[in-house]
Amino acid sequence: MKTLITASAAVLLATTGLAQAQEKTLTISVYALAQDEYKQIVYDPFQAICGCKLVVETGNSVERVAKMEANKANPVIDMAVVSMADALSASRKDLTDTIDTAKLKSFNALYDIAKDPNQDGKSVGYTFYANSIVYRSDKMKIESWADLFKPEYVGHIAFPNITTNGAAPTLYMLGQALGKDTPDLAAPIATIGENKDEIVTFYEKSSQLVQLMKQEEIWAAPAGRFAWAPFTKLGLPMAWATPKEGQAGGMNVMVVTKGSKNRDLALQFMDFWLSTEIQTKLAEKLVDSPANSEVKVSDEIAGNLTFGKATAESLKFIPSAVALDNRAGWIKTWNDKVGQ
């Protein structure tokens, strides 16, 4: 009994002691993907440079913005990377601050679409990606977004849940394939609803797909290009579809929390992350497609990423405002048609 109390007190001391050891702490909030690579390429080198401690929170974009809102009065996070639409949502809720782009040395090297994606000065894109379909080339052939719903395929697909970043672009492209691309996405959601019993699952995080694919639970799923690399390591015949309707674009952006006490440090970190050197390393490890136009990589690497000016310009982005204004309606339609 006594020893247990002592032991727990020791653990308590150890944890608080750890936090006090370094006074400068930058708290960032990111996607959970590829944290090992980030740690090696971004976090550790940055901590060495700034002499500060980096605390990393992970989770999906919407959840983390929700949390930022809950902690609005007393912000915990200094800097976050979220989806384009969520960045606008955060900015509308006054959770983020205008970014002083003069402090970002690589700002001018960014592709134009990444410089100020929401035209509000409160976010900077650090990576963009194509949304298409990852599939088993031995089991099926995908030439159009609508192919997913072929009767022989539909029992083997996973679809992004409406709450994820991937849902809207995917539904949007599906709408194009169906020839009914209204902003309310009614037609594609109706299609999902008709097939809801067949579809294996509605995934929350694209990382789940790897296991499902490996277990042959699914043969195909719409996904962002950032999720591609792990599929190539499965030892299964996997392919990235290039549907005739094209690929939807998605972008992840950096934001600075309003009221952050470490704003300069946050900007220093963003500058580091956006630098050509770091963006190149991230690209080489297939972690993120670079938003920095000065990054050069081999053709093989480029082929596995969403790379280059031409690609960037071909992607079909849903404007954040459209996404935000329609989001509630999409969710309602989805819940009515798919959810029950």
Next chain:
Amino acid sequence: MFQNRAEAFALALPAAIFAAAVFIVPVLILLSDGFRSLDGGWTLAAYGEFFSSPLNQAVFLRTLKLGALVTVVSAVIGYAAAFSIVSLSPAAKGRMTGLVVLPLMISPVARTYAWIVILGRTGIVNQAFQVLGLSEAPLRILFSETAIFIGLLQLFLPLMIISLISALENMPKDAVPAARVLGANWFQVFWKVILPLTKEGLVIGGTLVFTGCLTAYITPAILGGSKVLMLETLMYQQVAVSNNFVAASVIACILIVMSFAANLLLKRVATARNTQRKAAR
């Protein structure tokens, strides 16, 4: 010596105050949120809105259905298991009880995780079905109510078995032989003797299992995902994704009411049978 009330309160109150402060008060505030209108008055509007959504209706009914189903099935299996265990020698009984308790010690995350491997299209169950020729193509079990049902059953069955074992052990030893001597068949013995004599264990086990199903989050989250929502996963979504705290409060209230109602209902059932028997005498 144990007369001093002030002393008793001094001992009991710290725990009560602690539980009230970090638990009861915040929960009550949360629950009250669901009954507030924008102008600060009291209203049931949020409940009306909640139940008008077909999704919410479906999730509510599914939660109720799965909870009831898991409770009933675990009672049936629980009796068979508890009988078998009680009939063993003391040493074997101890080992078997340990085996039943064992899963309770293992992280539910790990236990649920295993079902992904077992129930998948290439999992053991499907492999066995195909070898036995029970199905041609692999069945899809994951992300269905069936998967959640299996997961919840495995999670909470031990609670039922433990409750029934102690109920059976506390039963008068001569009750079953006496009924047999009086000419009752096994079905009658169960229905007329064992059930009434063990109903308290059944009520305790049933309450534990049913409330367990209402409070389980991991199992529906992993085995159902957003395709097959239950109230607890829906609530998480409402908070984490939609930031809709009013809806979360409504769900919280429904869950709490359901678990209290289950408790009362089961108690009522137990006492009803009791009074019937007393009246018959």
Next chain:
Amino acid sequence: MSDQSYLSLEKLTLAYGDSVAVADLDLSVRRGELIALLGPSGCGKTTTMRAIAGLLPVKSGNVILDGEDMTRTAPNKRAVGLVFQSYALFPHLSVYENVAFGLRLKGMKGAELDSKVQSGIASVGLAKFADRKPAELSGGQQQRVALARSMVMEPKVLLLDEPLSNLDARLRLEMRTELQRVQRETGVTMIFVTHDQAEALSLADRIVVMKNGAIEQIGTPEDIYNRPTSSFVADFVGFENIFALEGGGLKTDNGSVPLSVAPGLEAPSAAGLAWRPRMVTLGTGPFRGTVRGTSFAGHSREYLLDSALGPIKAEVDASEPVHVSGSDLSFDLPVHKAAQLSRIA
């Protein structure tokens, strides 16, 4: 202080919450006396004993022990020993450690402690069992440990709660002897609580009969057994035929029945009269009854009679002629044998 009132309870009132369990009780106990508190359950005897020990706060009145007012003294400062009905041995301690418990708290240690404990254990004949745990002992052995544990503390008063009730008949006799021996050898003042009149009669110097939180009668065993002063005590010690007196006759449901007083004797002036079944004379007398039931009890035979007085219990030697059920016979309730009761409940 006098030896006449080594322990005295003065106007003692005890309560559990708002319900009064003992009211205005007065009792004086002499040093070295062996007192039995006798009464049915709920009469307040255990409550009184717990108040003497200090386990129950006193509502009003005083507890005075050896000239000192103990009313507000904490139980651990009273020098009062208590042998619990369930013995209350410490299950995690050996016999030795149970007995040593109180001595260690007094700060005793080393050889002094050891010799005291050893002799305490030996005095109750358990020397061989010093290392056992209570659970490994029989009920009688456990009780002797409890007795030794209290006695080594040399208490001013030793209280015993139903000391014989958990023992079988043979052990009961053994324990009775044991208690008397302890009392004789140490001269300790003892108060024991019992609901069994035989136990009280056989052990006690004086018996305090209690009823509903008040003392009904105090007296020597002979007093209590032969001269109960109330219908309650009379009934308790086996006077099964009890009558109130009304206008010089026995009060019955159908009015007063005149008594036949033997010539030369005074008519009784008490509130009531009581007879043991043994005292009833069968075959002669002024009353008539019908045999309702009979039972054979070895050396004697018991009868239940229906009479104008109501049901009467009689007991006669087995050698007397047998009266079959339904037979009509005359009987007598001899007034000179009757216990004279001053109170009828």
Next chain:
Amino acid sequence: MTARSLFVPTTLFLLATFLIGPFLIIVAASFSAGETLSFPPQGFSLQWILKVFTVESFRASFAMSMFLAIGGTAAALVLGIPASYALSRYRLPGAEIIRTIVSAPIIVPGIIVGLSLLRYVVVPFGVGITLALFLAHTALILPYAVRVVSASLDNLRSDIEEAAVLLGSSRLGAFFRVVMPNIKGGILSAFILGFVTSFNQVPVSLFLSGPGVRTLPIDMMAYMEIVFDPSVAALSSLLAFLSIGIVFAAERFLGFSRYV
């Protein structure tokens, strides 16, 4: 006759398979040489077991969960033992209300506890996540502590305390000298039960995570969603063996199952 004699072994076999089977699969998978969680395992290797120890976030969240489980259970016992004592020894007016308040956290879904703490304690009062988790886990363990300790107090005669007091001990002394030694098995059982409950707890902690502050099960769930190698299985097995080891030892030496 045959039907009945087959009934018991068949039932027990199926029961054991259903209850323990999934766990065995997890254990088998932890020793797999393959890259993903699958059964039957592909080859044998210790790589996943070893990998568990190299994942930094596991180490941090393990420390956090340990702190919560040990600290929370200790705190729950510090609050719970006196409360159990009061409830089992005294005739306390409102005892049922106190009992209900103290055991309420067991009935209310954990996710609600976590959310209400976040919304109405953490955010408005600026309480740190670690402290909030500690409070939540303490509240969660309290019902178990009170239940198990009450049960062992109820099994212990209260007159031994009176006996100790009459032999010269103080009230407090009597508690420590004769009550504690006799309920220590119950307390240890409560400790183990509380520890396991806290350590495996997910819903309460779900909303209570902050940057760098996460309990192990939450971290495992997050890791599982990202990486599908068998290291989570390996970690699960390690934790399970840890719990089983503790419980086995407790059962062996103290008869733990009497109190559960």
